[in-house]
Amino acid sequence: MSTKQNHLNTKLTIKSKNVKATNNKQMPKTKKQKQKKNAGVKPISAKEQKPPKRKRKRGKKKTKVQTINQKKLNICIRKSPNQFVDCIIISSDSETEQKYSKQQMENNTLGQRQLGLYQAGDAHCSSAPTRPGQKQNLKRKAPGLPESNENKRPCYTQTQISQPISGRQTQGTNQNRVVSQEMFMFLNYYEQKSELLRKKFELQQALENAIKFAMFPLATVHLVGSSINGFGRFDSDADICVVLDATKRNISRKESKKALYELEKLLRRAPFVKKLEIIHAKVQILKFVDHLSGMDCDVNINNLIGVRNTFLLFAYARYDPRVRPLALCVKAWAKNNDINDAKHATLSSYALVLMVIHYLQCGTQPAVLPSLQNLHPEMFSERIPICAVEAYSRRVPLVPSRNQQTLYELLRGFFRYFSCFDYDDKVISVRRGTKFSVENLPHSELWKQKPIKIEEPFDSNNVARAVHNYPKAQKIINEFRKASRTTELMDHLNVLIHGAPCC
Structure with a gap:
């Protein structure tokens, strides 16, 4: 028994010494001891000191996905x-x-x-x-479509366009230049942003x-x-x-x-x-x-035909820079004269654009636009899948036209062309790029019932079928004749579109 007690006492003394040693290590040092220890150590600058770590806030539990x-x-x-x-x-x-x-x-x-x-x-x-x-x-x-800058686009208003751009009275060539500039300004202001x-x-x-x-x-x-x-x-x-x-x-x-x-x-x-x-x-x-x-x-x-003719017109719009300003001015003129509403038995915007393209195909010498469906039939075939129609319309090569007429001359010629057009017998065709007799159509009797005949480029229906009575058709023709007389004498585009008096 004595040997066991001695053995236990030795174990207890060893443990107590270890506890004292650990307690001595954990005891805080005095200022003198710290100064002696840090005598040869350089002080740490404020930049080198690391900022204290911030505790991360626990967010809400995410819902299952x-x-x-x-x-x-x-x-x-x-x-x-x-x-x-x-x-x-x-x-x-x-x-x-x-x-x-x-x-x-x-x-x-x-x-x-x-x-x-x-x-x-x-x-x-x-x-x-x-x-x-x-x-x-x-x-x-x-x-x-060109990306327009809202801050840089020219401001076109009815009051501004009634003033000459050059500040002088416009006559002859100056009149031609002023109206052409105003048509480009009209496009920049009214086009889709x-x-x-x-x-x-x-x-x-x-x-x-x-x-x-x-x-x-x-x-x-x-x-x-x-x-x-x-x-x-x-x-x-x-x-x-x-x-x-x-x-x-x-x-x-x-x-x-x-x-x-x-x-x-x-x-x-x-x-x-x-x-x-x-x-x-x-x-x-x-x-x-x-x-x-x-x-x-x-x-x-x-309505697959609507997708196809959208990109056909897109190809025509990018073929020559004069196409879009001319078409937008004609649409604005028709709207202000109440002949641009298919619901009220007048011409739709699509019909007016086809009339502009037709005039640029066969109403000018030399022609401004060709017939793209005749020139590139493989790019506008109805066999092309709908998903590829846009890509094919972009591949049309842009050949510069030999026609050097200004926008004002084209606008004046457009109204002159359709004020003398034979609406009873002739069909306006963008697909063929010409006008032809209604007798050449397979269902000519149905076409003869309509006073204005505009062929749809893909399904060959009459785009102007909304104009079903002759009084409405006569009003449209009279507006074309009136506009033809106005464009011969006008000094500014505002005279045609808004009906303002000549300066």
């Missing part, structure tokens, strides 16, 4: 407990991903449309169908994403009409064509009508859509007002 993986398109929808879309991620591949948070959506028009349409889509269908991928390009640029075009592309992209998500996985949405073809004004509507399946050439009218009504149900749940209605016509239109931008929007289903 529900993903749907496709081969090309990944759409990730994060839902809050009340089953409303909280976040949408749209990506064409794993490298490029565009994320719209809830805060960004409140400040971004595209985000607000996406949020509203996806909420409408969740209510429209309980289970989302599988969606084949297609690359999303939210920052798509308008084809061929890039900001408006950006809003239209945002609306197009939002509609395409929603339609693919909730209704038709193979659908594509296209901006058409004056928004794209180069002849649009700053107040032009957004014309949109929904192609249900680009692989099919023809879809029955019954299918298109059914799809239009399904699209109407979807858009009625979208918060940014106001004044939604269906316009019953040869091509049925879904009309509404975009509450976020204030734009009027017209949506049609599978």
